[in-house]
Amino acid sequence: MDAEAGRGGERAEEWADVTPDAARRLLAAAVEAFAERGYHATTTRDIAGRAGMSPAALYIHYRTKEELLYRISGVGHRLALDIIGRARDGAGSAAERLADAVRAFVRWHAEHHTTARVVQYELGALAEEHHAEIVGTRRETDAAVRAIVEDGVAAGEFDVPDVPGTSLALLSLCVDVARWFREDGKRTPEEVGDLYAGLALRMVGHGGGA
């Protein structure tokens, strides 16, 4: 399998819920274009061309370039909330749930670093009402991490002087994986996830670390 086919496979998985096929291909093409050139330097013509379609065909599915960014950002942010929410609601101790959350969140940011960068760095280009909606989803994700940390403090598993600040730092550490992760680097997404789960437990003062 060549690199192109490999990227195609990753795209298909990432946007699996988006139908029809043309709408899905356009989202994947938009992510690539935004990541390479930035949102403002990308035209709908560029995106349509990458997807092998005409600009007119693009407008059947998305009215504006901003709608594409909004859809990408929505998918990315809801996925983030799903990952952390699942860990919060899971069985096990707070330490196990925090480690699960960090492992899964890091893995997603490593495996989908191109999408994650667009999602994180182009927020400012969203229209006001879309921005407000995405910020709402981010707040829910923050709250889900905080809930796990608070559970651990209440259970006496964690020792955390500043719960909101430490929760913010935990999420921030995971998100920044999208910036530095390289497929040809020394560590796999799983290895980074394991390392970070251990560091997260140290950050919350969990006795005995990972």
Add this chain to the structure above:
Amino acid sequence: MDAEAGRGGERAEEWADVTPDAARRLLAAAVEAFAERGYHATTTRDIAGRAGMSPAALYIHYRTKEELLYRISGVGHRLALDIIGRARDGAGSAAERLADAVRAFVRWHAEHHTTARVVQYELGALAEEHHAEIVGTRRETDAAVRAIVEDGVAAGEFDVPDVPGTSLALLSLCVDVARWFREDGKRTPEEVGDLYAGLALRMVGHGGGA
């Protein structure tokens, strides 16, 4: 002092070593334009306009848009190396030096978050030889953090199973402050620095935390 004057004051401090004045104003204008619109969507005409100059006047100081990005990136990366290098070579225990490094590094990323974002997110737009030079400076900064962590392990102050991975995570945590920090947020740069210094000491297994 209005917001515009406030930003002007910050800019002057940030690029204080750049002369003459016109070259300094152009760098500050380029940072603003790259941060707002992205490197690829910015023209040298945009930058000159923001600095109140003609495109022809810009070319007296910078041959290309890429040269502006290279200068900005160089200043930012050398400052990062200075901050961490000073902490590495400072007096005091490894724990004190790590806390100093994190405090100063976080504070810079919070106070200069616009510049830091351009420096971190537009690396891929640098010409090959400039990119290689900047990557070299980044490696020196990584090595300086690693040296402090290794000192702490050797002195028995720290307990770190994975020194390179933990050093990477420490830097990453600090760098990501530039993404989320807001002047109108709840914490000052100093408060974030103090919080992160404590978290960093936990990450390296320093007994007793901050």
